[in-house]
Amino acid sequence: MTAPTRHTSQETTHPRSPTAIQRRWLARGIAQAGGKLPLFDEHGRSISAQTIRSCIRKGWAEPWIHNPIKPDWLVCKLTPAGREALGRCRSQERLPDDASR
Numbered sequence: 001m002t003a004p005t006r007h008t009s010q011e012t013t014h015p016r017s018p019t020a021i022q023r024r025w026l027a028r029g030i031a032q033a034g035g036k037l038p039l040f041d042e043h044g045r046s047i048s049a050q051t052i053r054s055c056i057r058k059g060w061a062e063p064w065i066h067n068p069i070k071p072d073w074l075v076c077k078l079t080p081a082g083r084e085a086l087g088r089c090r091s092q093e094r095l096p097d098d099a100s101r
Helices: 009-013 020-027 049-057 080-092 096-100
Strands: 061-065 075-078
Touching (some): 049 061
């Protein structure tokens, strides 16, 4: 008999929030047509495949286009769940001047 899986209270109340690196990548898809996510960061470095695959597994991004010239590139787009996760992150982050409003 297998022991039941234990979950932290955070896991049972809502899906995990994206890490800072994941948030930065996902946020770049908000202003793009169709939610297209970049292959490279703002400094021209490749986005980590681990970051991309993790976001795909969590449903925040999904593969979009297969590139036959570069089949190893994961061209993805932001999903509605990804937009929702970013919205949750923004609502949880409080700026210092928010308390005075």
